[in-house]
Amino acid sequence: MYVCILKNDIKIQFQMVSVVIVDDYEIFRYALRSIIESRCPEMSVVGEAGTGSELFGLLSTVDVDIVLLDIKLPDMSGIDIARRMRRDYPDVKILAVSMENTTETVRELLDIGIDGFISKSLGKSAELPDAMRAVLSGHEYFGRDIAAIIYDIYVAKKNTAEPSPEFSARERDILLLCREGLLSKQIADRLNISPRTVETHKTNIFRKLGLNSTMEMVQYALRKGIIRVEK
Numbered sequence: 001m002y003v004c005i006l007k008n009d010i011k012i013q014f015q016m017v018s019v020v021i022v023d024d025y026e027i028f029r030y031a032l033r034s035i036i037e038s039r040c041p042e043m044s045v046v047g048e049a050g051t052g053s054e055l056f057g058l059l060s061t062v063d064v065d066i067v068l069l070d071i072k073l074p075d076m077s078g079i080d081i082a083r084r085m086r087r088d089y090p091d092v093k094i095l096a097v098s099m100e101n102t103t104e105t106v107r108e109l110l111d112i113g114i115d116g117f118i119s120k121s122l123g124k125s126a127e128l129p130d131a132m133r134a135v136l137s138g139h140e141y142f143g144r145d146i147a148a149i150i151y152d153i154y155v156a157k158k159n160t161a162e163p164s165p166e167f168s169a170r171e172r173d174i175l176l177l178c179r180e181g182l183l184s185k186q187i188a189d190r191l192n193i194s195p196r197t198v199e200t201h202k203t204n205i206f207r208k209l210g211l212n213s214t215m216e217m218v219q220y221a222l223r224k225g226i227i228r229v230e231k
Helices: 026-039 050-060 078-086 104-112 127-136 144-160 167-181 184-191 195-209 212-224
Strands: 001-009 011-016 016-021 043-049 068-069 093-097 117-118
Touching: 011 026, 016 026, 016 050, 016 127, 026 043, 026 127, 043 050, 068 078, 068 127, 078 093, 078 104, 093 127, 104 144, 117 127, 117 144, 167 184, 167 195, 167 212, 184 195, 195 212
Parallel strands: 016 043, 016 068, 068 093, 093 117
Antiparallel strands: 001 011
């Protein structure tokens, strides 16, 4: 939607940001609409939805820039909605506005790639305009309590991450050739080294990985991305 304003007798035309509010509580949709109308003159609420089905009906008929999305809805979860939006409407910004701020919910939404998340439980209505403008500008925005959850997720991943062993260039060469199914003698011929040297390198790799067979070694290296399947 384009609007015109008159400033110093000069007509200025600019495009309004189109907003859709998704929440199954009408009173909460009304509250969000009131905040936007009073504090965000560059934005226009073009639709409201109480269910996921209503939202996708709107998305198929109107141009939308940003969706304010509750996570708990009667017909489908906000997680499923966000996943489908990322697939079918990748250019639409997704700002979650919800009390469903469990660690698992936040982790799933981060994996999907939403643009922001603020919590209803904070009751900070002043945060909404800042959050919307941030994500519309291409940034991510997470409320303080959500940011704390994200930090805990990061720390947990860091503490449980399996250390990645270091391999020499020669060991990587041998891993790649083992992936091709070559025997030690064939690897030795390919690398112009002795079979005994190949076996020594393989023993070192087994020791680093805590494994005992070439098959396990190759499977581990593929799973960890140390070597890749060529396409």
